[in-house]
Amino acid sequence: MKSKQAALAVWTLAWVGQIGSAHAYVNNCTTRSENDVTSLCAGRTLPKSQVRNKKSQQLECTGNVDSYIRHPQTDLPFDKWRAALGHKDGQMEAYRLKRETLPLIQWTGQIPYQTIETWQYETCDLVTDSFKCGTHQECHNETRTVTTYDDKGNANGSKQVTEEVCVSVPNTCWADITHSESLFCSNETMTFAANYVRPSESEWNPSTPGYYDVLPNKYDLLPGEMEVVQVYSNGSGSTTIHPSVVIGDAWNKYKPVFTGSAVGAACRQNTNYHFDLAIHTVGRDVGKASPNAFRLPKDYKGNAVDPLEWGGGVDPVKDQAVSIAVPRLLKLDDTSGATMDLLSEQSRKNADREALKAQEGMNIDKEDAKNAIAANEAKNQGFWKNTKVKVELIRQRKAWWDSFWSEMYVTEVDAKAPTLNFLAEDETTKQSDFWEIDIGKVGGLYETVDGKNNYLKPNRHYKLKISMYQPGVDFYQQSCDDKPDQSWRCGWASWITKYRESEYYSKPIEIQFKSPENFDGRNGKYWRRSWVKNAPDNLWVFLFGDVEDEKPTQ
């Protein structure tokens, strides 16, 4: 081995000649090209120092995104549509009315992105590397003391033993080392046209199984629902273009189809790539939590109404009454009022129809029919709209997490209030129910039923988070109490596995307010209101300040 390597080294040295240094290192470098500065990007060249043995030169395109937010369409006055539903052959009439009036959901956009040229080149460097330069053996003699043994195996002295030990050592030589480099090439724009595909009349009409009157286009959104469609021109840097789409908070299962010059195209400079995105709706994504259909209230003329109505309170320690103490009424518009009322009415009509159908089948097989009727009675009673709302009160701190303060639940029948909304010209207002939630009552946010005092600390920021849940609406996830036979999770182990509130209550809308400085409704003269208990919080606010005022989320 040693001799062979030595011979090779000598031969190489003889052939190439000494390079550069005074050291006699082997030169394993090969220069295949040195001056090819051509760039894939028109109008420039690559730096000369970076083109030796150039390889893997390509253009990569970056990806960028265009966002589009989709809301329920309100172009058709609800009353006109509802009147059509009540007519003879109303389902078809209402279906056609909606499809003629609602515009197609389509939009175009331009996505800017960049082309970037990447390549690899080699430099001839001095390296110590077994792979590139080979190894050589280095040997040395090693002496060590060894115990000697007699015939019987007893130790009887020691002696010195000398051995030769060899080690493979990497050589140092000149070798080609690869580097990767990238350089911006150009700014490009990709155009696209996207649309939600409206199924043809033969594909989706009132006779199609699974049809709902509120979904005449199959892709329609119900009040409170919203989708964010993000169209990507490409994934991250690649040499072929693959547009993609992500539909955020999707309420349906979709199948996107991409066509156009951009799809699968090579990444190039100075292009006018375009793609078309057709979003086909497969069906409703059943099992999502109810959407939050609340919005801040407006009167029938369109003027904003303050969502919080403040009321008075009594300071239990100082025994003083103050007229502006805490928010006592929470006012909101439930924009799902009319639609959910309609859905509930139709479910009851269908329930009657199903019961009739089962009854008609009685002559065929009595036993089966009886079971069918019983099953129907239990299941398909239809439902009445009975929206449930959770109001949570949290305390906000700067540079710290929000802390829970109190919460209450309220059902529709206890909160809905009479309103002149039906006079409004704006469709959304016209079809909304008006809620006045009494948060100041016993059993509300400040006083629990069993007498606990939850009044607020003065001069601090609090936030109301209001979520809603629509029991009985099959589109949305139901709790195990409302629908006990929906899945295994409501079965025998439901005390562990049942659906958590976050799975069926909607995301909240948030309303911030600040407790007034001059009112303290808390009790606990010697503890809760003491200087000692409040010191840490006061110190925190002194050091970090308090949170900024926020506008309520819609």
Add this chain to the structure above:
Amino acid sequence: MNSSVKAVIAIMAITHSASALAQTQTGAAKKATATTKVTTPVLAIPPMAYGSFPVAIGAGTYNYQSLDKTRIIDALIAQNEKVRGEDMTALAEMVQQLNLSFTGMLQVVYGATDATGKKTLIGLTEHSVKSGYNPTKKDGKLTLTDFMQLKFELDRRAAMVRNNIATIDAIPSMLTTANTDVGMKDADVAKLRKNFEGVSLAPLKAHYNKQLDALLAETEKLKFGIKLAEEKLPVYFQTGFANTTELLSKRAYSKEDFAKMKDDATNAAADALLPIREIHKTLNLSILKQMQTEIDVFGKKGSYRIELNTSGFENSIKLIEEMFYVRSTLRMIYGMNLGGFRVVYQKKALHWDKLNNSSIVFDNGFATDPSELTRQQDAMFLALNTMNDFNGIDDKGKVDPSKKTGYDFSKLLSKDVNTFSKVMSIWTFLKGKTREVSINHVLLTLMLADTQEELMLVSSAGHEGIRESYNRRYRNGADWTKARDFYFPKPGTLKTPEQKNVDPKTLVGANNIAKAALDKSMDAYSISAEIEAALELLEAANPYFQIKAGRYDEI
């Protein structure tokens, strides 16, 4: 005859009688009184000896004493000429007018072209059927509507022409201003000619009328092909315009058109149900909230509250009674369902035992269909029956006779007595026992009566039943006239500002909104009725509908 003609004739009558009167008088006595009959002469001519006389004179009776008659005669002749001239001009105008309107008639019948020869109006003769016409071809025929329009146009123009002819007589009296006759019979009286005197316009009128009659007779001979709806009988040949009875009995509408009209009538009636939603959002909701408030104040663990605040309790009951009074009256007037209240309903009767002194729980939404209304009626009956404190049943379900204070509601469940009177007798009983009764009983009874009224409206009891209920509750003894005048002022009376309130949270406001909504429903029903009336006319001539009508007489 139009009114202007009438007026003209009246004037003519007066003119003639006045002139007749003047003539007799002048003959009898040549007195100054005769001259007073002159109404507006150009000049008042005093009797004079001789010499001057006015240059121009108008019609009138003049007494003169002059030896020189010739001048007067000249003036009279001049006046005569003038009047004749006016007559001629007037006559020419009349004839021109008549010719014009007659030309219009001719154009309607024969068509019109303008100066360049382009057709401006298609005449009836061109619409009509000519020989060689192919009855089986669909095109080129008139629809029923087109034909009726042509008929209408012809009738209208003919009437206009006849009117023009008739009003010729009015023209003369409009030309003259004086209305006395002056004649120059003897030396004392000068008679001046009035316009068209002695000229009879009758021949002129007769001439034009005859022309018109001839024209109309021609149109009566025209034949028209009217498109009908039936495939087997595609064309009906109608002759002339006068007799259209048979034509109208023919089927001008296809069965699809007919069916669509029937659907339109039904759909219009269906639209009447929608304004009720506004009532759900206002009147029903505000009453519900009031009931919830009363339960809150008087209903929970709080019979003692009633004792402390009896007058408050009584006032609350009064307000609730008023609210239900408004509902009953709305049903009386409009005859439409308002939507019934819903309480939480459990099939197991035992569940109600736990309601001892606790409150009614309302459910969301209002009942609009009879099955739900019946379910609610059941629930309310059960609830009334099993509320302990009245029945003497304690919390554990045991009967404690000492606790039994009042009415045995189990009688409610017997079917022999009219259920409505049962409820009313409970109500009377309850009102006499305000201290022992709980708010739950009051509200349940009222809601029960309300639900029953809702059910009455969708059954054959109908308005009869509502009226009976209304009389029992509101006209026997108790004085509701004040409430009636406040909430339901008679139509035509001006409402006071407090009556115009539309705040839905108040009873008066909610009531006003409800009335407006129900008026919208009434309007929808009116539209439906109009379509149905038109349909009945179309049905009358058709044989199977006649059979149906006959059978109605048999039932």
